[in-house]
Every structure is written in C-alpha cells, then in structure tokens.
Amino acid sequence: MSCTYLVIKSPCLHWYLTDENIYYYLSRDLTFGNLPYRDFFYANPPLLLVLFKATGSIFGWGVLGLRAVPVGATLLGGWVIYRTLKPQIGGTAVIPLCVFWLTYDALRASTHATGINVTLLFLVTAYLFAFRGRGAASGVILGLGLWTKAYAIVAFPGIVFALFFAVGKDRWREIVRFLAVVLISVFLLALLGTLAGGKAFWDMTLWYHLGKTVGSSGLEDTAERVLGKNRGTLWVVALVGLFALAVALRRPSAALRAVRETTWVQVRRLTASPPGVLFLVGTIHLMVVFLFLFLQRRVFDFYFLLYLPGAVFVLGGLLAWVQPKPDPTENRTGWRVAISALATATLFVLAQPLLPQEERIFLKESVSYWSHEGRTIDRLQGLSEAVKQPQGATLCGDSTSASLLALLSGATLALGEADTNAMRFRAGYPPPDEFIRRLEVSRVERLLVRTERRGKSPPRPVGMFGIVEFLRYADENFALEGVLQLNSKDEVRLLRRR
Secondary structure (H helix, E strand, C coil): CHHHHHHHHHHHCCCCCCCHHHHHHHHHCCECCECECCCECCCCCCHHHHHHHHHHHHCCCCHHHHHHHHHHHHHHHHHHHHHHHHHHHHHHHHHHHHHHHHCHHHHHHCCCCCCHHHHHHHHHHHHHHHHCCCHHHHHHHHHHHHHHCHHHHHHHHHHHHHHHHHHCCCHHHHHHHHHHHHHHHHHHHHHHHHHHHCHHHHHHHHHHHHCCCCCCCCHHHHHHHHHHHCHHHHHHHHHHHHHHHHHHHHCCCHHHHHHHHCCHHHHHHHHHCHHHHHHHHHHHHHHHHHHHHHHCCCCCHHHHHHHHHHHHHHHHHHHHHCCCCCCCCCCCHHHHHHHHHHHHHHHHHHCHHHCCHHHCCCCCCCCCHHHHHCCCCHHHHHHHHHHCCCCCCEEEECHHHHHHHHHHHCCEEHHHCCCCCHHHHHCCCCCHHHHHHHHHHHCCCEEEEEEECCCCCCCEECHHHHCHHHHHHHHHHEEEEEEEECCCCEEEEEEEEC
16 A cells, blocks of 8 residues: 555656745755744744754755655554554545545645644644553653644644543543543743744744735635545545445444434444544544634645544544454455455545546536646746846745745845735735835845746736735836746746846
8 A cells, every 4th residue: 555655646756836835945045144033934834844854954955855744744644544443444534544545635735844743744643543542652642743833732722632531541641631631732832933033933833824814714614525535545535434324234233322322322332442432432533624624714635634633543443343253264355345344445435636637527617636646836047047147136026936046046036035925915014015114225136036827817827926015016117028838827927136
C-alpha cells in the first residue's frame, strides 16, 4: 500500500500556485534574527516553518524539500492509523487506511504543504496514545499539532472521550495528565509568541482570523459542502455500514443484541467495548469538526480533511463489531472472501477520480487527479533572470507567485513580507495605504501582478491587486516589463518602477 501511494504521488515534484510557497520562503529566511510576528507577517503557530527549515536545508531548498513534508506526513499518518486499528480488526485495517490515503481530496491535498497533513499526523498520533491510555503522551502530540495549526483543537473532545472509555479505573488520572500537558503546551506557545512578537503575535494568530471577510457558513451551506467534499468517504462508509449490518444479521453480535434489547446495561457494555469506543470517538470527532466548520467566518477546502480521523475510526468501529473471534477450528474462508470483496469495492470507489471523467461510473464532476497534479507553474522560472537585476532589487506582489519567484531566483521580497494575501489587508493588518507607504519607504523595485481568467471574461487581477488601492499604486508608479502565461487561466505580469 505504501508503495502504491508513493507511485500515485510521484507526479507531484513540481511547483504549484498555493500558500505553500509563502511558508517555504519564510522558512528559508527564518533565523533568530528574523522571527515570525516580530519581523514578518505569519498568521499561524511557528512549528510548520521549523519543519520546512529542516527539510529545505537538507534538500537545498528545492521542490523535494517542500514535498517531503506533506507526502511524508500523510504516509506516516497512514501507518499510525494502521497501528491504531490493527489490534481490533487485523489486516482489515487496510480499508480505513485506503480512505486516509486515497480519498480524492486527501490525495490532492497531500501534494500541497499547507500544514493540514502535518496536523493530521499529530492528531491521529494523539488518538493512538489516547486509545492506549497514555494521557500525557497524547497531550504532548496534540500540543505539537496546536503548535502547527490552531485547528488541531478539533481533536480535543474526541481524545478526552477516548481516554475516558479506553483507560479503565485510571481514566481520570490520564485525562488530568492530558489536560495539564495541553494547557502547558498552549501556555508555552502564547509565552514564546508574545516574547517574539508582542501584541503582533495576538494580532496575527487570533484577531486577524476573527476579522476575515465572512464567507457563506450557514448550517445548510456547511452541510452541503461537507457532503460534497466527502462523497468518496461517504460511499465507503455506506458500503462498510451495509456490510456490517449484513454480517450482524447473519451472525448476531453484541451490537445487534444491544439494539434489540435496548437496555442501558447492554448499551453501556457496547460503548465500553473496543468497537464501541472507536465508533463513538469517531462520531464525536465528526460532530466537532462540523461545528468547527459552521462557526468559521471563512471555510477553506482543506478544512474538510479534518474529517478523516473521525471517518477512519467510524469505519474501524463498524468493522470491529463484526470481526470474528479468533478460533483455529473455524473455517474463515467465507470471511476472507467477503472482506476481499469489500476492499475491492472500496478501491473501486476511491479510484474513480483517478480515471478520466468520461470513463467513471460516478463522481464524474470531479477534476481528474492527474489533471490536478498537472497544474504546475514551473515555467515561472522564466522570470528569474529578470528579477535579479539590478543587484539588491526587491520584489513584492501576489503572495503565491511572488514568493515562489523569489525562491527560484534568489531575489528578496520587499519588507520580508511573503504573505500578502488580500484578506490580511481587508482585515487591516495593515490597511492597504499603510502597506503602500512602507513599500515606498523601502523603494521596492518590482511588482508581480497575477491575473486570472474565468470563462470568456477578460483577465482580472487577483490577490492583493484585487484591492483597488494596490492596483492604483501599481498603475501610477510601475511599468510593464514582461508577461508570462502560467497555465490556461493564470498569468503573471512583472512590473518595474518607472
């Protein structure tokens, strides 16, 4: 399975138009003399930059150092899930593992180093220790997740429930240990962040996010997007649920007896059993993620990957309920055939986006995975020579492309600012006029404007140049030096100071 996953990911050693370029540039320049919050805008906890600093330094700041983080984290996360579920369901754990590795959105997102994959690795590892009754270790790992991305907090309730149901008589001691370690981790993050950036740390990691432009986040819209973004996973959950029901009806189990008798004692025994704990914790995780998405002012596609730990635990619980007890005298050929058929059906569902759209049975509206991986912007290298002259000239522009051009060319970004996303300026961190004043003081030499074409409409500036003040500043002070078509819809325009 690991080899299959790596083969599928082999086309990803390219540059893409995502926020990962921001993080990679910032990590390259990260030193004790150039810290986030104090010296440049960074709206997340700092651990992801440290990881990029390590892999980038090892691989010479090439694309391999960038891809090693999301692909490696996803690969390790799958192994953690397998180790978590194998004691309960044996080799059948390959089915939830397939969901974690091969679900369409998970497969796409494991190309981009936006931090979600590292966060998921920490979350599933924290759950592993929780299921094993090790509260302090679980707290340390969740703390690392919170040091990577704040949305790691969605696993907090599920881990507490996992400790409560999995530990036994020492459950409260382990829960207290878990809570104490997490609180210490958060305190240290706040302390070091405040020492590094003072008020700016809180502005960037808290108030900026609360001040983002409100997106559509109504209950109905959230539910619709959850269902739309998790179709492959939901198909697999439905298949496994029907399979578990069919096996339970054929071979009455504790689960079926509890449902039939509906007594509190039976239900309590069920939830205290390993299958019940897996299913319950998975369900709690899914509910918390839904609440998290509903409360967000703006929901990004990769947020939906936070569902994966809950989905794999629900699948693990369903399979554990109907797992036959070890019996050397029993002929298990029928079980092996049934599980093989279920695994085949799972792979059939998950493989649909890997096929051309016209050859699929369903999920036809999703862009082919291979087409997604082909949306590279390697040709941005063509502007490298232009931005190197004159020596010491600085560059500013669209955050995803300007930061990559600076990486490829060795150019310096004006003010050290790589994250120039429009939401930041609309939220007032800082206001556009103030940022323009700083750019003028620094005498930025070049701007990189990205335009996007949608349908038959003319290209329009996006990112920071979608804000009228920045577009006016570019028009009044800079002249066109070159144009480069990145792909069928994205184009960049290099401007030089008049």
